[in-house]
Amino acid sequence: MKIFFYSAGRSACDNGCQYSTCSQRCLMFLKNLESLKEITVLPGGSHFNTPQSMNLRSGDLVILYAGNERELEELVSIKDVFETFRIILIVGQERYVNQEQCHLLNPRYITSVARNGVGLNAVVGKMVGM
Secondary structure, three states: OOEEEEEOOOOOOOOOOOHHHOHHHHHHHHHOOHHHOOEEEOOOOOOOOOHHHHHOOOOOEEEEEEOOHHHHHHHHHOHHHHOOOEEEEEEOOHHHOOOHHHHOOOOOEEEEOOOOOHHHHHHHHHHHOO
């Protein structure tokens, strides 16, 4: 099983970037977790229409990131794309964690960037057999 990271945001850091919800901040955090050393980054906002997306296979782990409510809505609008993958959802702010929209993506785990990575590391470790 391969591990992929996908952000609904089209640009990692544009003029409107807010550090607390930046997808690049989230990605740097993920790469520091032992279970996520080998993570493939898919182009943000691409809706999986890129050559890198061709490497995805059924059962792969896709970590989805939504920094704000608009990005979460965008992920939900393309939720059919994620049906065959194992999904972990990371949201930019704690208040989004329990929103109904998050559960529409059928994630196995939901967390925010504000939480420490202990729970996430354990979940991913179990998924990849570490």
